[in-house]
Amino acid sequence: MPRWEAEKEWAEAPIPWNELVSRWKQSRDLLEEKIRSFPVADLAKQVAGRSYPHETMFQGIVQHAIYHSGQIAMVLSMLRSRSV
Numbered sequence: 001m002p003r004w005e006a007e008k009e010w011a012e013a014p015i016p017w018n019e020l021v022s023r024w025k026q027s028r029d030l031l032e033e034k035i036r037s038f039p040v041a042d043l044a045k046q047v048a049g050r051s052y053p054h055e056t057m058f059q060g061i062v063q064h065a066i067y068h069s070g071q072i073a074m075v076l077s078m079l080r081s082r083s084v
Contacts, residue, residue: 024072028065035062 015023035058043055050057
């Protein structure tokens with residue numbers, strides 16, 4: 001894995017909301033496609049450079065996506081309540 005560089009984490013300029021949502025949906029669809037096409041026989045194989053199998057990695061990825069979906073829902077709720 002590449003070394004994490006905090007100063008580059010927020011290097012991208014702010015993204016308009018509609019573009020952000022579009023990117024999120026595209027990312028989610030790509031993830032679903034990759035998971036659906038992943039060979040079932042390889043789920044128990046160890047992830048390269050890691051100490052856990054692909055099945056564990058996929059569970060973590062899905063949980064991570066759900067976590068961020070919740071964050072988005074919370075922010076939207078806060079923004080909507082402010083504009084009322």
